Amino acid sequence: MNRRTFLIGGATAVACGRGPRLNVFNWSDYVAPDTIPNFEREFGLRVRYGTYESIPEMLAKVMSGNSGWDVIFPSAEYIQPMRDMGLLARLNHAWLPNLSNLDRQFQQPPWDPGLEWSVPYMHGSTGIVYQKNLGWSPRAWSDLWDTRLAGKLTMLDDPPEVFAACLKTLGYSLNSADPRQLKAAQQRAIAQKPLVRAYLNAEVRDQLIAGDVAAAQAWAVTAAQAIAAAPDRLAFSFPSEGFPRYADNVAILRESSRLEAAHHFIAYLLRPRVAAAIVETTRTAACNAAALPFLPEALRSDPVLYPPAEILARGEWFTPQSAASQRLRDRLWTEIKA
Amino acid sequence: MKLRNLFLTPAAALMVVTLVAPLAIVCVYSVLTRGAYGGVELPWTIENFTRLWDPVYGVIFLRSFWIAAVATAFCLVLGFPLAMFIARSGSRKNLYLSLVILPFWTSFLIRTYAWMFLLRDTGIINSALQALGIIREPLPLLYNDGAVILGLVYGFLPFMVLPLYATLERLDPSLLEAAADLGARPRDTLVRVTLPLCAPGIRAGAILVFVPCLGTYLTSDLLGGSKTVLIGNVVQNQFTAARDWPFGAALSLALMAIAMLLLFAVRKRGEELL
Amino acid sequence: MRRGLAVYAVFAYAFLHVPLLILAVFSFNSSRFSVWQGFSLQWYRAVAADGNLLESAGNSLIIAIVATAIATIVGTLAAYGLWKPRRSGKRGSTWLSGSMYLSLVTPEIVTGASLLALFQWIFRFMNLRLGMHTVILAHVGFSLAYVVVVVLARLRSYDRTLEEAALDLGATEFGAFYRVTLPYLVPAIAAAAMLAFTVSIDDYVITSLVAGVDSQTLPMVIYAMARRGVNPALNAVSTLVVFGLGMLIILSERLRRT
Numbered sequence: 001m002n003r004r005t006f007l008i009g010g011a012t013a014v015a016c017g018r019g020p021r022l023n024v025f026n027w028s029d030y031v032a033p034d035t036i037p038n039f040e041r042e043f044g045l046r047v048r049y050g051t052y053e054s055i056p057e058m059l060a061k062v063m064s065g066n067s068g069w070d071v072i073f074p075s076a077e078y079i080q081p082m083r084d085m086g087l088l089a090r091l092n093h094a095w096l097p098n099l100s101n102l103d104r105q106f107q108q109p110p111w112d113p114g115l116e117w118s119v120p121y122m123h124g125s126t127g128i129v130y131q132k133n134l135g136w137s138p139r140a141w142s143d144l145w146d147t148r149l150a151g152k153l154t155m156l157d158d159p160p161e162v163f164a165a166c167l168k169t170l171g172y173s174l175n176s177a178d179p180r181q182l183k184a185a186q187q188r189a190i191a192q193k194p195l196v197r198a199y200l201n202a203e204v205r206d207q208l209i210a211g212d213v214a215a216a217q218a219w220a221v222t223a224a225q226a227i228a229a230a231p232d233r234l235a236f237s238f239p240s241e242g243f244p245r246y247a248d249n250v251a252i253l254r255e256s257s258r259l260e261a262a263h264h265f266i267a268y269l270l271r272p273r274v275a276a277a278i279v280e281t282t283r284t285a286a287c288n289a290a291a292l293p294f295l296p297e298a299l300r301s302d303p304v305l306y307p308p309a310e311i312l313a314r315g316e317w318f319t320p321q322s323a324a325s326q327r328l329r330d331r332l333w334t335e336i337k338a
Numbered sequence: 339m340k341l342r343n344l345f346l347t348p349a350a351a352l353m354v355v356t357l358v359a360p361l362a363i364v365c366v367y368s369v370l371t372r373g374a375y376g377g378v379e380l381p382w383t384i385e386n387f388t389r390l391w392d393p394v395y396g397v398i399f400l401r402s403f404w405i406a407a408v409a410t411a412f413c414l415v416l417g418f419p420l421a422m423f424i425a426r427s428g429s430r431k432n433l434y435l436s437l438v439i440l441p442f443w444t445s446f447l448i449r450t451y452a453w454m455f456l457l458r459d460t461g462i463i464n465s466a467l468q469a470l471g472i473i474r475e476p477l478p479l480l481y482n483d484g485a486v487i488l489g490l491v492y493g494f495l496p497f498m499v500l501p502l503y504a505t506l507e508r509l510d511p512s513l514l515e516a517a518a519d520l521g522a523r524p525r526d527t528l529v530r531v532t533l534p535l536c537a538p539g540i541r542a543g544a545i546l547v548f549v550p551c552l553g554t555y556l557t558s559d560l561l562g563g564s565k566t567v568l569i570g571n572v573v574q575n576q577f578t579a580a581r582d583w584p585f586g587a588a589l590s591l592a593l594m595a596i597a598m599l600l601l602f603a604v605r606k607r608g609e610e611l612l
Numbered sequence: 613m614r615r616g617l618a619v620y621a622v623f624a625y626a627f628l629h630v631p632l633l634i635l636a637v638f639s640f641n642s643s644r645f646s647v648w649q650g651f652s653l654q655w656y657r658a659v660a661a662d663g664n665l666l667e668s669a670g671n672s673l674i675i676a677i678v679a680t681a682i683a684t685i686v687g688t689l690a691a692y693g694l695w696k697p698r699r700s701g702k703r704g705s706t707w708l709s710g711s712m713y714l715s716l717v718t719p720e721i722v723t724g725a726s727l728l729a730l731f732q733w734i735f736r737f738m739n740l741r742l743g744m745h746t747v748i749l750a751h752v753g754f755s756l757a758y759v760v761v762v763v764l765a766r767l768r769s770y771d772r773t774l775e776e777a778a779l780d781l782g783a784t785e786f787g788a789f790y791r792v793t794l795p796y797l798v799p800a801i802a803a804a805a806m807l808a809f810t811v812s813i814d815d816y817v818i819t820s821l822v823a824g825v826d827s828q829t830l831p832m833v834i835y836a837m838a839r840r841g842v843n844p845a846l847n848a849v850s851t852l853v854v855f856g857l858g859m860l861i862i863l864s865e866r867l868r869r870t
Contacts (some may be wrong), residue, residue: 198563348688356753360726452631553719
């Protein structure tokens with residue numbers, strides 16, 4: 001029996017659902033079309049791939065401790081809380097030989113220095129996308145309060161992000177829990193609201209390309225995708241006062257009974273070619289340095305996805321908020337929107 | 339009356355499991371405290387209810403009622419003639435009824451995106467109007483209350499048409515003939531014979547539209563640009579991003595109490611909805 | 613007036629279907645953006661190749677059919693039970709009607725979150741997980757009130773004496789229901805079933821909360837795709853659904869006539 005027949009037969013057998021399984025719960029649009037099928041073929045596993053749109057949605061499912069998922073992708077500021085809640089399984093580095101593929105800044109990230117609970121996956125920042133035909137370039141968050149943008153400005157529909165922008169214009173940390181600072185930030189948001197056309201997340205991409213929106217607070221991923229579609233019309237800037245950085249990580253749930261398979265999956269994602277394929281599809285920035293040589297030049301030197309270090313130094317990671325601070329922020333956010 | 343009890347039992351069992359028990363949980367949650375990362379924990383507190391007196395929530399409630407009422411009125415005005423047309427179309431009744439329902443078997447989300455596509459500044463409606471020279475600058479058709487109401491009417495029209503059709507369909511044509519014989523003009527017949535006889539259907543339709551409109555959040559998010567928050571948005575937010583289940587529980591209990599009061603206020607003796 | 617109604621109906625149907633037409637037209641667009649750039653079937657090919665999408669569509673259909681069947685049967689029986697007076701002459705059942713009202717006024721997010729909490733609590737004692745069964749149960753729960761409302765509306769204008777006549781002529785209680793009342797109720801039952809099916813197949817909020825690992829439905833997949841922006845594959849999906857169901861309806865009409 002030659003290798004090809006064996007593979008096809010194996011794939012068919014696996015597809016019939018008789019092989020062992022792995023349940024992966026990820027953000028939508030975060031893998032390449034052949035990432036999962038290739039993994040299934042190589043390891044003889046069947047992967048059930050589910051997606052979520054927000055962390056609270058994922059948390060609600062996994063908090064019970066018997067959700068059925070094995071691998072999840074929490075954002076950096078949720079790793080410590082989830083660990084405290086006893087939801088994560090400790091990683092076995094013996095099964096993850098290629099951790100060194102990670103970019104140096106992610107080998108000992110602030111939220112998990114020993115990489116005991118998570119492995120950084122994709123990262124990014126938030127900044128400003130704008131139409132070049134504006135005639136001027138918004139280079140700071142405070143530029144988004146300029147009345148020239150009235151009716152053609154969008155902000156993210158994400159309380160931490162909007163507060164981050166407002167806090168930064170006042171010179172505060174974007175993780176501030178100080179009620180006075182937060183209230184001042186809220187006042188700025190309310191002052192800006194008449195100029196805002198809408199609060200949009202990833203959907204703003206198409207409106208930027210169509211020209212409906214002149215400037216938008218946007219994630220680097222959305223910006224990279226928009227600029228790729230209209231390179232001569234759109235540009236991106238990392239605000240001068242500082243900007244948020246985020247990182248999504250892979251982690252394994254403690255309830256999982258398939259620890260070894262889950263580790264194999266993580267190691268598989270760390271492979272340079274696999275990571276490179278994912279980046280090419282999703283246009284995100286991988287935390288995997290070994291993948292860079294396999295990327296096309298255009299992606300590797302994309303200033304939006306891979307900015308130089310001095311720009312990144314202005315960025316600030318999101319950290320977990322205390323319950324009281326979360327409460328206050330939520331109340332202030334409701335008042336902004338009302 | 340054993341048959342009656344037999345018929346009621348399955349529904350009763352289902353309601354206990356899918357409604358009564360979960361609502362009991364909601365009531366319990368509303369007097370607990372928010373867990374740090376979602377979920378609930380002790381101590382017991384009524385703080386979630388005292389928080390409701392904050393005027394910002396009153397404003398939001400009022401705006402939500404206003405929008406729901408306007409949307410319901412439009413649904414009634416638009417849906418009644420359509421239901422009448424279907425009820426009188428003889429052998430093609432089911433076909434026309436299905437044509438009303440058919441769009442609603444595609445995803446509500448996709449239909450909403452289709453409307454966003456139509457209403458945008460660079461969308462088809464504005465482009466057509468500009469091409470015809472009727473306007474010079476694009477009209478702001480999207481991201482305002484009008485767009486939200488349009489989305490709600492579009493989304494809930496079948497909930498008005500179906501109950502209306504159910505009552506219109508069995509309307510005895512001889513009653514209308516009798517009215518005509520007695521000298522009534524078509525409009526008088528409509529107002530003084532047809533409408534009163536359809537009152538159960540109108541009430542049913544109005545409730546099936548108004549109440550979900552009160553709790554809507556997707557439409558105001560997408561078509562309203564997430565700029566104005568309705569009570570549904572606030573509740574949604576508590577169960578997701580804000581992770582404050584106890585406050586969300588208290589808020590929705592308040593919303594449900596007000597809606598139930600309204601329902602009981604408008605019902606007529608002998609004409610209950612349920 | 614008939615002519616006026618017909619003209620109005622044309623406009624009403626146009627209002628209902630125009631967005632779908634736009635979607636359909638752009639599902640054949642060769643570019644992914646909102647400017648027409650030529651005819652192409654690539655999005656349909658993408659849909660056919662997307663196993664996840666097809667599987668979730670299948671799940672949605674199964675859930676909707678099963679939930680509609682159960683809700684329609686249980687709801688019709690319940691409506692009849694609520695309408696039929698007790699031996700004492702009183703009608704209705706206060707707590708059942710009350711819970712149906714409550715079911716209608718509860719926001720979806722609350723229903724979903726509380727059902728999730730209930731299931732998670734129950735599952736601690738039984739070795740069960742979220743899955744198709746929890747989704748179907750949730751769907752039956754929220755469709756039930758709709759069915760009861762529609763069928764009851766028709767029952768309210770029904771002549772009670774017809775059943776009494778049947779009983780006088782020697783029919784059993786069930787016979788009176790089955791032979792006399794039920795045929796009268798058929799249009800309302802059909803309308804109620806359609807309503808329940810519609811509500812079930814399009815539900816996102818409640819389903820996403822109580823779905824398990826193996827029960828992703830079409831609205832969940834669509835929601836994820838749509839949040840990323842315009843995606844003509846979505847247009848293709850909705851056009852296929854409308855076309856497929858439209859064909860089904862026309863077919864059933866033809867069969868009914870023969």
